[in-house]
Amino acid sequence: MVEEKKISMAVIRRLPRYFRYLSDLIKLDIKRISSKELSERMHITASQIRQDLNCFGGFGQQGYGYNVEYLYDEISKILGTNKRFSCIIVGAGNMGNALANYENFARRGFDIIAIFDVKKEKVGTVINNIKVMHMDILPEFIKTHHVDIAMLTVPNNKINEVATQVTELGIKGIWNFSPTDLRLDNGTIVENVHLSDSLMVLGYRLKESRENHNH
C-alpha cells in the first residue's frame, strides 16, 4: 500500500489517463511495462512518467519496469475508483441527456439516481430509465436520498442560482458544464468542464500545422 502523502493536483489530474492506459494494458494481458514503452503509448515523456509515478512511492524497478496490475491497483486506490458516488443531473437538455446515457459513469462508480429540470415539457419524461422530476421536489428528494454530486447542465445565466441551491441543500460536489468557472466559498468541490478549451487547442494545432506546411 502506498504511503499517504500529499500528491499535487497537477499529478492527480494526470492519473485518470494513466488509469485508462493501464486498464487497456491489462485487457491486452501485458504484465509489465517500462517507462519508455508507456511513454511511447501515452505520448508523455518517460521522465514525466517516472516523476509522476515516483510521487507516490515509485512502483518501478530498474531493469524490470512497472508491474502493470500493481500500478493499476495503486492508482485505483489513490483515485478511489472502488468508491461509489450518488449523482443527480440538473438540466434535462441535450447535455443532460448525453450524461444520463453515458455508460462509462456507472462503471467508474458514479450512479445517476435522479434528473431534475424546471421545464414542464421535460418533467415526467424518462431518460435511460430515470424519470425527470421538477426542481421543486429536490429539497424533499435530498431528505430521503444521499446525493454526493450534482451534474449541472443548466443555461449559463442560471448556473450561480442552481449551484447555490444544490449546495445549500447539502450537496458537496458539483460537476459544472456551463462556460462559467464556478467557484463557491462554502467548501463545495467543483470541477468545471470547458469543452471550448479543448476545441481551441485543436484550432491552434490546425493553424500551426497549416503554417508549417506553407513554409
Added chain:
Amino acid sequence: MVEEKKISMAVIRRLPRYFRYLSDLIKLDIKRISSKELSERMHITASQIRQDLNCFGGFGQQGYGYNVEYLYDEISKILGTNKRFSCIIVGAGNMGNALANYENFARRGFDIIAIFDVKKEKVGTVINNIKVMHMDILPEFIKTHHVDIAMLTVPNNKINEVATQVTELGIKGIWNFSPTDLRLDNGTIVENVHLSDSLMVLGYRLKESRENHNH
C-alpha cells in the same frame, strides 16, 4: 507582436483558460492586473503564471503588472482565435445535439456546417437549423465544402472506422468524444475529450475531503 518561438503544448493547453479569464477582466473594465491578483482569481500560483506568460516574451512589467488588453490580444493571436474553422458533426445523438446547440463555438470561430448520421430516424431531422444528412453523402459533401474539423460523437465501437473514413476524405482535425484515445498515423490532428477523467478527479477530491473530515 510576439516573437515566434516554440511554445510547449503544456503551456498551450493552459492558454484557453488565461483567455477566458482575461476576457472576463475586459468585461469588468479592468485595465491591468498583477500576477498575484491573476493568481488569486485563477487559482494558479503566481510563479506558474509568470513562467507561462514569459514563454512568449514576458508581457508583465515590474510594479505595473500585465496590461490586460495587450495580453488578451497576444494570447488570441497565439491561439488563432481570429481564424475560422468549418466543422461537421458525425453522430446526431445526444452529444451531437448538445454540440450543435452550443452557442460558444461559433463565437470562438468554429462553424458547424453539417451533421451526419447513419440512422434512418435521424437523417432529415433538423438540429439548430442544420439538416442531418446520411453518412453516404459525406464524400460528395467534402468535394463541394471545405471542412477543417470532424466532431465525432459516434459509438465507441465505430470510432476507428469513422475516424479513418473522414481523414481519408481529407479532414485534418478530429475532435473525439469516444472514450478511446484516438491516434492516427496519417498526420491528422486529434483532440480527445475524456469527460470521465474530470469526473474521476471530482470523485478523488470528494473522497479526500471526506477523509480529512473524519480525521
